[in-house]
Amino acid sequence: MWNLINTLANNNTKRNCAPSKLLVNSITVIDPKEICNTFNTYFATIGPMLADEIIQIFGNSSAALPNKPTDTVELTTFDQCTTLEISKIIDNLNPLCSTRIDGINTKSIECIKNLIVDSMYKCFNKLLNDGEFPNSLKIAKNVNTGLDIEVTY
Template identity: 30%
Template sequence: MYTQSGVVSCTLSDHSLVYAARKSVKVKSKITFIEARSYRKFDQTMFTSDLTKEDWSPVLESTDVEVAWDSFIQIFVPICDIHAPIKKTRVTDRQPTWINEDYLKLRRDCQRSRSKAEKSARPEDWAEAKRLRNKLNYLADKLKAQDMNSRISNSKSDPRGLWKNLKTLLPGKKQSTISSLETESGTVTDGTDIANTINNFFATVGQKLASKFEGIDDTIVNTSGSNCNSGFHFCHITTCLVLKQLKKLNPHKATGLDNISARLLKAGAEPLSAPLTHIFNLSVTTGTVPSKWKISRVTPLFNVLLLETTDPSPSFLW
């Protein structure tokens, strides 16, 4: 969009100067949305009551661990969606807590003074603009210090809050993305291929290292002189043990890919202990683990210090 245009006569040339002023458009930042469970109307008593009323026989009578876990999910997740529904939330930039009306007023004055100096180009206007800028920077540093001292003083009895405030003072770590990966077969640029290459490397690194040690006797020798039982087996766990561990869960831990938070498991510990105990014991008896338990989100950390290595193996890049 052009706000102004015209023709200016120029004595240095036979041609006139044509000009146009274009209005700059501010580039909007990318809007980010996150999906999370909403606990605004969560009632633990009602949640526990609904779990108790459910029929858990499809889980308790199952002899296949995969079927048992799928049945548990089909019963448990709909109840979670009722009491703590998943909602999409827009993530916006929050205004710092130290900003007050005095700072906002001085910032507006500073912007007007700079705009005036750019138009007039007079030294006294530029001096006034610099004075207001320095005053604004001084006020910002003062307000930041006061806000941080206040937050640290208020969180002395809260170790979690104190550490959270102290981390804001530490320099943040820069995150870098991988656009390509050098392997023995060539350069990999596709994101899926990079992930599969890293996954294959770490899945086979143990076998490759073990193959380098040949002729080693792996027989276990008892040097203590006492008799030991060579047999080994897993024991079934009890419902009381599962209930105890569910009540110890930290509700502030991150939710996994199944959208089942530790808070919901802890809140429904009483009715959930029996079906979960059956699933755990069934897994021990059959020697299998539900396939959905093996799914995880892996984020490789880029090792910047080893970029100059000549070895193309991914092990030197991660």
């Protein structure tokens, strides 16, 4: 049956598709079985061989990573935020988001933006200058469960 199917489909499965010769380590191989065995050996060993090379190159962290810079910069202060930055953040809030933990939705914040920007500016800059982060700002609402999550450090 397969002979008939291959004949009708014009599949020439008996056709020899192996190369007539292969040059391996300066030696010419012409025996078809030896050529197949050479390919088999190559493809059976190339994966582990490449994996070993990766470990040798990247196994040592000092070889894989560039040298650390001698000049280290520490973040010790924050730049003051501006009323313009706060206004832009409020403008970019997603109006379709649900209410936050405080129950205020983004549409309400957008409506009173001009009334609260100056107070927010002073408040945020005081928090940055004092290095404080109030616990009430460490709480988020999980949108999937609706549960409040408090982040503590």
